[in-house]
Amino acid sequence: MTARQLANGSTERTRENDQRKRWNVPSAEQATDRALLQLAGISKRFSNGLVALEGVDLSVGPGEFVTLLGPSGCGKSTLLRVIAGLASPSNGRFDWPQSNHDGDGKPGRSLGFVFQEPTLLPWRTVADNVYLPLQLAGKRKGDVQDRIVEALAQVGLSRFVDAYPRELSGGMKMRVSIARALLTNPHVLLMDEPFAALDEITRTKLNNDLLELFARKHLTVIFVTHSVYESVFLSSRIVVMSARPGRVSAEIAIDVPYPRAEEYRMSPTYNDCCRRVSDALRRAMAETPFVSD
Numbered sequence: 001m002t003a004r005q006l007a008n009g010s011t012e013r014t015r016e017n018d019q020r021k022r023w024n025v026p027s028a029e030q031a032t033d034r035a036l037l038q039l040a041g042i043s044k045r046f047s048n049g050l051v052a053l054e055g056v057d058l059s060v061g062p063g064e065f066v067t068l069l070g071p072s073g074c075g076k077s078t079l080l081r082v083i084a085g086l087a088s089p090s091n092g093r094f095d096w097p098q099s100n101h102d103g104d105g106k107p108g109r110s111l112g113f114v115f116q117e118p119t120l121l122p123w124r125t126v127a128d129n130v131y132l133p134l135q136l137a138g139k140r141k142g143d144v145q146d147r148i149v150e151a152l153a154q155v156g157l158s159r160f161v162d163a164y165p166r167e168l169s170g171g172m173k174m175r176v177s178i179a180r181a182l183l184t185n186p187h188v189l190l191m192d193e194p195f196a197a198l199d200e201i202t203r204t205k206l207n208n209d210l211l212e213l214f215a216r217k218h219l220t221v222i223f224v225t226h227s228v229y230e231s232v233f234l235s236s237r238i239v240v241m242s243a244r245p246g247r248v249s250a251e252i253a254i255d256v257p258y259p260r261a262e263e264y265r266m267s268p269t270y271n272d273c274c275r276r277v278s279d280a281l282r283r284a285m286a287e288t289p290f291v292s293d
Ligand SMILES: Nc1ncnc2c1ncn2[C@@H]1O[C@H](COP(=O)(O)OP(=O)(O)OP(=O)(O)O)[C@@H](O)[C@H]1O
Pocket: 046, 047, 048, 050, 051, 052, 070, 071, 072, 073, 074, 075, 076, 077, 078, 079, 244
């Protein structure tokens, strides 16, 4: 699709709807109507008294790609950890309304978490690093070998099954980390600045590959980044957070059809979205912090 076409009106809207169907990505309104995850008034006060989150309301629908964007220290990682069940909120309601969404009624089992660092064990091969979560769950490697091979194929690392982390580039290590998160077939993928440490070219490539995975596996993604450009390329919705204690300052739907090719990055629509998100981020950072700690 060309930049000119992207900037066009109703014909594009029809095509957009067709592509949404093909990529199974709901609009922001559709997603909110049938929420997978609902946070209401979530606050987080740490034991040292520091208030990281204050009254966060957020609803995420199946098939959305939601990005949390905000200044350093505003509580993005804390919010992701609350969603993952790795930290408990001090206040507020936290619900998975469709609690059977993972087939066995345990939302926790349906989550994959990708951290900023690939966190690979240097003495284990790529396959053994990917195997780790299932090993910890008591599964024998022989019984899950096919799943390991499949997960590595999904991130384009079939040829590196027996390699060690020291033999991989930074981007490849991050792919291993993503394969490890995909191994349990999660419905919801939580990603905390996964590409922040990578060079621009690798990051762009991984952005493209992530969107392919997002579509192919019908994932719901909650992604954290500092990059306005990355958020506008990837997301169906961007949640802009204000400075600590973190609150939702703005939500911006990126109503651009998937798949998003390189032309999108060059299009006036992309520029326009980046400007809107930058403005919202500037406003969020200017909001007077409510310091209660
Ligand atoms: N375990 C903890 N105990 C006390 N304070 C904490 C703890 N974890 C995080 N914090 C504080 O909570 C605030 C939010 O931290 P968090 O890591 O969620 O921010 P962030 O938005 O992810 O920042 P960044 O963009 O730099 O990664 C920070 O002020 C941090 O110092």
